[in-house]
Amino acid sequence: MNDNDVLNAMRDAMAEVHMHTPVQELVAAGRSRRRRRTAATATGAALVTGLALTLAINSPQVHAPPASAGNQVxxxxxxxxxxxxxxxxxxxxxxxxxxxxxxxxxxxxxxxxxxxxxxxxxxxxxxxxxxxxxxxxxxxxxxxxxxxxxxxxxxxxxxxxxxxxxxxxxxxxxxxxxxxxxxxxxxxxxxxxxxxxxxxxxxxxxxxxxxxxxx
Structure with missing residues (x-):
């Protein structure tokens, strides 16, 4: 079977399939899903970044550098x-x-x-x-x-x-x-x-x- 035979077989198989939803609505729905996925990814990244900043700010500084002479200890x-x-x-x-x-x-x-x-x-x-x-x-x-x-x-x-x-x-x-x-x-x-x-x-x-x- 050559390429033309494959294309003809696929066309014949799809001949009885009818789309009841306009193409414009399918495209719009796809764009909407992509926007939601992008927003969710950005929100997740923001949460991770916020958590990292909180840990960096609130974690005790275990290896603090020695204070210079004269500091009150x-x-x-x-x-x-x-x-x-x-x-x-x-x-x-x-x-x-x-x-x-x-x-x-x-x-x-x-x-x-x-x-x-x-x-x-x-x-x-x-x-x-x-x-x-x-x-x-x-x-x-x-x-x-x-x-x-x-x-x-x-x-x-x-x-x-x-x-x-x-x-x-x-x-x-x-x-x-x-x-x-x-x-x-x-x-x-x-x-x-x-x-x-x-x-x-x-x-x-x-x-x-x-x-x-x-x-």
């Missing part, structure tokens, strides 16, 4: 609190160190203008002892009292450029029978200083055995 959590003082110093109070999340505390200190690296039951120090800035540390970190409890008072402006605090904390249940009484160890080091870390509790100055008499 007042954070009170179960494990610690950080408060910026009117004179620019920052009061840090530890409560339940066993529940402290070091990353959260690091971000909080960063918002207060204090770069820090915090570890729990692990203590780090500069691999090169000459990079431990002990003299500057005495200017940066001090102690105070808040509601009758001892707290750390940190002065961000006293930190030399490109330095950070290295803070190691011991939980109450970590080696409770150890005669070493260190709870917190702090160092001030350059940002790029190589570090050596250990799980051995570093001795406090008062814990260091005094040398015996010379023989």
């Amino acid at each position: 007042h954070v009170r959590l179960a494990a610690f609190s950080v408060d910026t003082n009117p004179d620019g110093t920052v009061t840090v109070k530890l409560t339940k160190r066993q529940t402290l999340d070091p990353e959260i505390m690091q971000r909080t200190l960063a918002q207060a203008g204090i770069p820090a690296q915090i570890t729990i039951n692990q203590w780090c120090q500069a691999s090169d002892a000459s990079q431990s800035l002990e003299a500057d540390l005495q200017k940066v970190v001090g102690t105070g009292e808040q509601s009758g409890e001892k707290v750390m008072v940190i002065t961000p402006s006293a930190m030399p450029p490109a330095t950070k605090l290295i803070i190691g904390m011991r939980t109450e249940d970590y080696q409770p029978d150890s005669p070493n009484s260190t709870a917190i160890s702090m160092q001030l080091v350059p940002d790029d200083a190589p570090l050596t870390c250990t799980t051995d509790i570093p001795p406090r100055p008062t814990d260091t055995p005094k040398p015996g008499p010379k023989s």
